[in-house]
Amino acid sequence: xxxxxxxxxxxxxxxxxxxxxxxxxxxxxxxxxxxxxxxxxxxxxxxxxxxxxxxxxxxxxxxxxxxxxxxxxxxxxxxxxxxxxxxxxxxxxxxxxxxxxxxxxxxxxxxxxxxxxxxxxxxxxxxxxxxxxxxxxxxxxxxxxxxxxxxxxxxxxx
Amino acid sequence: xxxxxxxxxxxxxxxxxxxxxxxxxxxxxxxxxxxxxxxxxxxxxxxxxxxxxxxxxxxxxxxxxxxxxxxxxxxxxxxxxxxxxxxxxxxxxxxxxxxxxxxxxxxxxxxxxxxxxxxxxxxxxxxxxxxxxxxxxxxxxxxxxxxxxxxxxxxxxxxxxxxxxxxxxxxxxxxxxxxxxxxxxxxxxxxxxxxxxxxxxxxxxxxxxxxxxxxxxxxxxxxxxxxxxxxxxxxxxxxxxxxxxxxxxxxxxxxxxxxxxxxxxxxxxxxxxxxxxxxxxxxxxxxxxxxxxxxxxxxxxxxxxxxxxxxxxxxxxxxxxxxxxxxxxxxxxxxxxxxxxxxxxxxxxxxxxxxxxxxxxxxxxxxxxxxxxxxxxxxxxxxxxxxxxxxxxxxxxxxxxxxxxxxxxxxxxxxxxxxxxxxxxxxxxxxxxxxxxxxxxxxxxxxx
Numbered sequence: 001x002x003x004x005x006x007x008x009x010x011x012x013x014x015x016x017x018x019x020x021x022x023x024x025x026x027x028x029x030x031x032x033x034x035x036x037x038x039x040x041x042x043x044x045x046x047x048x049x050x051x052x053x054x055x056x057x058x059x060x061x062x063x064x065x066x067x068x069x070x071x072x073x074x075x076x077x078x079x080x081x082x083x084x085x086x087x088x089x090x091x092x093x094x095x096x097x098x099x100x101x102x103x104x105x106x107x108x109x110x111x112x113x114x115x116x117x118x119x120x121x122x123x124x125x126x127x128x129x130x131x132x133x134x135x136x137x138x139x140x141x142x143x144x145x146x147x148x149x150x151x152x153x154x155x156x157x158x
Numbered sequence: 159x160x161x162x163x164x165x166x167x168x169x170x171x172x173x174x175x176x177x178x179x180x181x182x183x184x185x186x187x188x189x190x191x192x193x194x195x196x197x198x199x200x201x202x203x204x205x206x207x208x209x210x211x212x213x214x215x216x217x218x219x220x221x222x223x224x225x226x227x228x229x230x231x232x233x234x235x236x237x238x239x240x241x242x243x244x245x246x247x248x249x250x251x252x253x254x255x256x257x258x259x260x261x262x263x264x265x266x267x268x269x270x271x272x273x274x275x276x277x278x279x280x281x282x283x284x285x286x287x288x289x290x291x292x293x294x295x296x297x298x299x300x301x302x303x304x305x306x307x308x309x310x311x312x313x314x315x316x317x318x319x320x321x322x323x324x325x326x327x328x329x330x331x332x333x334x335x336x337x338x339x340x341x342x343x344x345x346x347x348x349x350x351x352x353x354x355x356x357x358x359x360x361x362x363x364x365x366x367x368x369x370x371x372x373x374x375x376x377x378x379x380x381x382x383x384x385x386x387x388x389x390x391x392x393x394x395x396x397x398x399x400x401x402x403x404x405x406x407x408x409x410x411x412x413x414x415x416x417x418x419x420x421x422x423x424x425x426x427x428x429x430x431x432x433x434x435x436x437x438x439x440x441x442x443x444x445x446x447x448x449x450x451x452x453x454x455x456x457x458x459x460x461x462x463x464x465x466x467x468x469x470x471x472x473x474x475x476x477x478x479x480x481x482x483x484x485x486x487x488x489x490x491x492x493x494x495x496x497x498x499x500x501x502x503x504x505x506x507x508x509x510x511x512x513x514x515x516x517x518x519x520x521x522x523x524x525x526x527x528x529x530x531x532x533x534x535x536x537x538x539x540x541x542x543x544x545x546x547x548x549x550x551x552x553x554x555x556x557x558x559x560x561x562x563x564x565x566x567x568x569x570x571x572x573x574x575x576x577x578x579x580x581x582x583x584x585x586x587x588x589x590x591x592x593x594x595x596x597x598x599x600x601x602x603x604x605x606x
Contacts, residue, residue, distance in 0.1 A: 041334055053265035055427065070265040073568050109566045112268045119266070 001117045002152040003080075003125065004145075006105070010035035011081035012141040016089075016102070024089045025050050025068055028081050028104040035081075037106075042074035046106060060093030064136070065126050069105040071115060078118050080105040082144055084135060101126070101135050125151045159183070159516055162224045162249070164210035164240045165231030166193045168485060169255065169281065172505040173228060173512050174203055182516060185219045188231075210240030213247065222248040226515060230255040230508075242273035253277045253515065257395060264567055279306065279511060285483065285504045286399035292481060292500050293388060293400075293454055294407060302525050304536045304585050306511070308569045309562045310368045311339065311534055311585075313527065317380040318358040328352035336366030336374050337571050339561055339587045340532050347531035349559050349589055363527055365534075365561040365587065367569055372407050385410050389452040389477075391438040391468055392459030393417075393424045396483060396504075400458060405430040414438055414447055438468045450475035457482040462489055466496065473497045520600045522583075533588045534561075535596075541580040542602040549577045557589030558596040 011031045018024045026047055033043045049070040053059070060066040066089075081104050088098030103122045107115040125131050131151050138144045150156050159182045163170050166188035177184050178201050185204035188194050194205040208215030210231060221227055227244040229237035234256045241254040252275050256262070259280050261269045270278050287307035295301045302311045316322060322330055327338055327350055340363040341350050348354070356362060362378065364371050376382055385408045390397045393415030401413045405428060412432040415421050425433040436443040438459065449455055455477045457465035465482045466489065473480050473496075481500040484493065493501050514522040514536070520543070523536040539546060545553060550560055551574030563572045564583040578584060588596045 045334075049265065053263060056260045056263055071268070073565070073570070109264065109268075109568060112264075112271055116267070 001114075001121045003121060003148045004152055006078040006118055007080045007082060007103075007148055008032060008035050008037060009141070009145055011037065011079075012144050013081065013083035014138055014141050014144055016083040016085040017087065018085065018089060021054065021089060021091050022051065024083065024085065024091070024099075024102060025054075025104065028068075028083050028102065029106075031083075032079060032081050032104075032106070037079050038074040042072070046070065046072050046074060050104070050106075054092075058092040058094065060091035060099050061123075061126075062093055062095040062097065063126075063132065064088075064097060064100040065102070065132065066091045066093065066099040067103045067105065067119065067122055067126075069107075069115075069119065071107050071109045071112075073109055075106050075108050078105070078107045078111065078114055080118065080122070082135075082148070084138055084144065086136075101132060128156060130156050159225040159518075160220060160223055161185070161226045161228065161516070162187065162216075162219045162221050162244065164188075164227070164229040164237065164244075165255075166190070166197050166205075167230070167232060169230045169505065169508055170228075171197050172487075173230065173508060174201055176509050176512060177516065178202060180513070180516065187215060187219050210236050211243065213243060216240070216244055216247060224249040225251065227252045228255075228512065228515075229253065232257075234258055234261060238269065238273050238275070241275045245274050245276075251276045251515065253279055255279050255281055257282065259283055259399075262567070270567070277306075277515075279508075280395075281504050281508055282395035283307065283399045284507045284511065285502060286396050286403060288502050288507050289396070289400050289456060289458070289481060289483070290403040292502065293386075293404060293409070293456070302534065304523060304534065305562070305564045305569060305583055308367065308564060309365065309585055310371055311363055311365050311527070311561075312371055312375075313361060313363050314375060314378050316356055316358055316360045316362060316378045319380050320358070320378050322356050322377045323358045324355055326353050326355045330356075330377065332374055332377075333370050335370035335571055336364055337559075337561060339363045339365040339534075339559060340527060342528045342531065347528050347589075349532070349557050349587060361528065363532075363587075365585065366571055367562075368403070369406055382408065384408075386453040387451065388412070388454045388456065389414065389447065389449050389472075390456045390458055391465075392457065393420050393433070394458065394460055397456075397458040398424060398427070400456065401428050401431045412447060412452075414444075439464060441471060444468070444471060445475065450477055452477045454479045454481065459483075462486050466493070466498065469498045470496050520602075521597075527587075531590055533590065533593060535586040535588060537584050537586055537600050539578055539580055539582045539584060539600065540602045542604070543578075543580070543600050544603060545578050545584075545599040546580055550574050553599065555599060556595060557592040558599070559587040561585045561587045 083102040091099040206219040221244040227249040229241040237254040241252040245252045342361040390413045414434045414436045416437045421435045455472045469480045469482045484501045562585040
């Protein structure tokens, strides 16, 4: 599975400025809605589902990255967006550090296998330090998109 | 029905008792022969000694031909594996009791689907939902829960000069998760359409998810009633879930817990609850927590005796409404005498669920609204039921409203474009003269 199979180009947020974890999630879901991924009516439900998941344990997995995710019937395919927060967000991460790179994933409930493959794909790339460093330096949505493409094509050194 | 129960603890034993009374064939599996001997003396059941995770034991217990397997041991993991094995071996339906509600979250991993179990039941959450229902019902208006507490039906009286008066339902802009099921104006009760309007003095029943109902109630009230002060004693799983539910409503919630570590955990999870580190068995600490000034006190510790004693204590201190969790049936008699107003037992909560599961027809639970003017049905939709054949807008239901729909683990209020599928749970609101007609829509038709 490739990142660009499910990352929505129009929803990438290269300059996320927020003061809390909740606001970060709201902004990213809102960006997916603006890209036409789901109806405005469903926005609140998706945010609530993701926050509920965060309550069980943060998806801030350390090294400045977080992967908030949920399953929700408002989407009919896997969708994700990427946000870069230059100033960092307190995400109650495992290592206590702020988060700078966020991948937010929403999948339909009846595709549990694809959901896990997508989480695996994201996690695999985020383990590459080069990928993370370049992502944090991205200035535009196009920069982020190009980087995801390079990662998909294994053009980045480990 | 052939029913196999894993675990002969308090819950397993009481389920076996209920099912025996209802003439079902019951087999109980437990690792302890002594425990099984005790239950065998009381009840006419089969027993098999062994682990619920052991296929040979399960084979001996007859899971291959079982209609229902209930895994209710004290270990979540054993329940998950046991129920999963039973299903794979041939049981028609399986239920696992779970303590950790994180097993029901599907965001990262869908345990229910992975283990292929029909229902994951948290008895602690269900008990909390039942208690919350009691706390929240003020005056004569009833609240009913369906679909394991996910869906709520609430009656309310529309006050004069509330925002909703005179506005047609389609202009009322109710959020997606809720709808007006019935309007009763004294002499007649209707299931309203989009153009019907509400008058002052009407009684309406709202159907929807708990949180959304709470948020729309204010449209029907002149002004919000004052907030009640609620004190919960005991921050175990039940107390935790109860506080979590009540903090979203019109309550000031305090939660008392004696373990300091647990207090820290609770305070971190419950943003709008005052968590007090206090020992409820000490009167001085109860006084400090000002329980005497509380409108409602709920004793929810793990010990019946503590719950009863501190309930009586708090009554002496001046609290007017006392509720208590009482697990042992033996105590039921003395409670009223001691001035405890409401007692909720997890056994009874479980019994309600289990009796729904052994229903052979499509209707799992039913209750009536507005003095029998209408009924609410919780329905499990089977293959070939006429209601599954077309989108809802093309199904000519008369005085029958599909008020809510549960598919997978998601609950929603369906619209006209939605189509019901086999395996869905639906909540139907049915006018009293249309019950037979409505039943036809959910009764499977054999292909000819």
